[in-house]
Amino acid sequence: MKSDKVVGRLKKKDRIYFVKYRGLSHLHNHWVNEIQLIKEALKQLFNFKKKLRRGNVSKFNLEWDEAHWLIQKKPLISPKHPDK
16 A cells, blocks of 8 residues: 555645644644654554544644743753853
8 A cells, every 4th residue: 555545635645743742841742744653653643533533632723833932941051150
């Protein structure tokens, strides 16, 4: 079976999902194509599609793609002189 088989109106290689990774903040959410999800998270994709068919999943809202504020910002590198 070719990976670009037409499913509905979109080909599998053209379907993308907005992914939230467990253990990471929402700032790390990003779009992942279906082929990559099949390789890395087949079980999670299967479970998501099952919930979607049942109507148990919220549809994506474009407002969710943008961070509006940060609760706390941590420095990536600790400062050498914290009193400055």
